[in-house]
Amino acid sequence: MMMATHSSIIIIGSGPAGFTAAIYAGRANLAPIVFEGIQPGGQLTITTEVENFPGFPKGIMGPELMDEMRAQAKRFGAKCLYELVESVDLSVRPFVLKTAGETYTCDALIIATGASAKLLGIPAETALMGHGVSACATCDGFFFRDKEVVVVGGGDSAMEEANFLTKFASKVTLVHRREAFRASKIMVDRMLANPKVDVIYNATVTDILGDKANGVHAVMLKDTVTGEEREFATQGIFMAIGHDPNTKLFGNSLTKDEKGYLAVAPQSTETNVAGVFACGDVADSKYRQAISAAGTGCMAAIDAERYLDAAGLVSH
Numbered sequence: 001m002m003m004a005t006h007s008s009i010i011i012i013g014s015g016p017a018g019f020t021a022a023i024y025a026g027r028a029n030l031a032p033i034v035f036e037g038i039q040p041g042g043q044l045t046i047t048t049e050v051e052n053f054p055g056f057p058k059g060i061m062g063p064e065l066m067d068e069m070r071a072q073a074k075r076f077g078a079k080c081l082y083e084l085v086e087s088v089d090l091s092v093r094p095f096v097l098k099t100a101g102e103t104y105t106c107d108a109l110i111i112a113t114g115a116s117a118k119l120l121g122i123p124a125e126t127a128l129m130g131h132g133v134s135a136c137a138t139c140d141g142f143f144f145r146d147k148e149v150v151v152v153g154g155g156d157s158a159m160e161e162a163n164f165l166t167k168f169a170s171k172v173t174l175v176h177r178r179e180a181f182r183a184s185k186i187m188v189d190r191m192l193a194n195p196k197v198d199v200i201y202n203a204t205v206t207d208i209l210g211d212k213a214n215g216v217h218a219v220m221l222k223d224t225v226t227g228e229e230r231e232f233a234t235q236g237i238f239m240a241i242g243h244d245p246n247t248k249l250f251g252n253s254l255t256k257d258e259k260g261y262l263a264v265a266p267q268s269t270e271t272n273v274a275g276v277f278a279c280g281d282v283a284d285s286k287y288r289q290a291i292s293a294a295g296t297g298c299m300a301a302i303d304a305e306r307y308l309d310a311a312g313l314v315s316h
Contacts, residue, residue: 004103006094007033008314009304011078012085012249013112015042016290017280019069020297021110021304026076028305030314033104034073034080035097042066042114043281044290051142053290062130065290090253090273107313108275108304111254111262112297113246115281115288119239120152124208132216133208135239137161138289141168144236150175150219152205153240159187161240166196173198173234175205177224200232208237245282254278259285269300275311277303 009025011018014036025032039045044062051059060068070080081099089096094105117135119125125133134140137151137160145168151161154176165172174191179201181188191197202224209231210216216236222229245261247254255263255272262278264270269277279296281288308314 010106017293017297018112022073022078024301147235149236158240
């Protein structure tokens with residue numbers, strides 16, 4: 001049988017939550033192992049400039065911020081592995097994690113696997129992400145001051161994004177594939193009452209026109225009733241069709257909330273399994289910001305350290 005590598009704490013995920021947890025766990029002499037997964041650095045690696053993270057008055061590029069966090073975690077003894085965890089067994093102690101070629105065990109597990117923005121699946125969407133295409137109005141709205149933008153979606157988050165963007169954009173056009181919105185009436189009424197917002201009903205975005213150097217200049221819209229396609233000029237497009245928390249790895253072993261995010265105890269990062277903690281966007285459908293994710297990463301590391309202490313699993 002293959003020998004397993006054991007660590008007091010393993011962290012799955014490498015965005016602001018995972019790296020902050022690693023910094024705190026490292027400083028507590030717990031030598032955490034961090035699995036960086038398929039998107040090392042998390043969602044911030046697909047954003048360009050981050051202007052709302054405290055301590056960077058001139059802003060910082062998303063990938064650079066993640067590189068700095070990784071370096072800080074390593075400085076305190078975290079081991080960062082570019083491996084994908086393929087299975088997790090939470091029914092045994094210590095917990096067992098398997099990658100393609102290795103088996104790992106840990107006494108405490110911190111889950112920071114994040115959430116992925118739902119996208120339309122157009123090639124240009126990924127190619128132009130951070131160059132006129134965004135999935136987060138609160139992160140990127142500022143860059144579209146006095147510009148015309150499109151928001152895609154029909155739920156509460158689309159209404160919120162459209163209203164928020166009117167603080168910056170000169171005009172916001174909401175594109176919805178149906179005649180009626182699934183958002184709550186109060187949110188729809190607020191959006192419709194905003195003079196800066198227009199709505200195009202019964203339409204889908206089939207392509208995004210632009211390039212990385214100059215950004216977006218138009219989208220292709222297809223009428224869902226007539227099938228007719230037309231070009232619609234815009235300088236930015238925001239996807240507001242929801243997020244999927246990355247929880248598939250854990251099956252039904254952890255309790256989730258009604259939206260599918262990992263449920264944690266109030267004022268805590270504890271899940272329903274003792275010794276398993278969740279932080280960042282995988283447990284947050286509300287804020288989804290780098291700074292709030294980092295804050296819960298800190299909480300998770302402290303919760304995990306206290307759990308290990310109380311269980312007599314570490315000696316300081």
